[in-house]
Amino acid sequence: MAYKYKRMGEVLIAAGLITEEQLNQAIELQKTDKRRLGTVLVSHGFINERQLMEALEM
Numbered sequence: 001m002a003y004k005y006k007r008m009g010e011v012l013i014a015a016g017l018i019t020e021e022q023l024n025q026a027i028e029l030q031k032t033d034k035r036r037l038g039t040v041l042v043s044h045g046f047i048n049e050r051q052l053m054e055a056l057e058m
Contacts, residue, residue: 008037011055012047022046 009023030040
């Protein structure tokens with residue numbers, strides 16, 4: 001069975017948890033924070049830890 005890899009940002013947008021604008025903002029913040037995208041999203045209040053974990057399970 002072929003598995004198509006989805007980026008976390010795409011999963012979060014598809015789930016309606018973040019907007020594309022929030023994703024782009026988090027990516028820009030990630031460049032200076034030097035942290036993983038999920039950590040940036042949580043630390044800046046775009047999503048909470050539970051939402052992040054659920055998205056990673058998808």
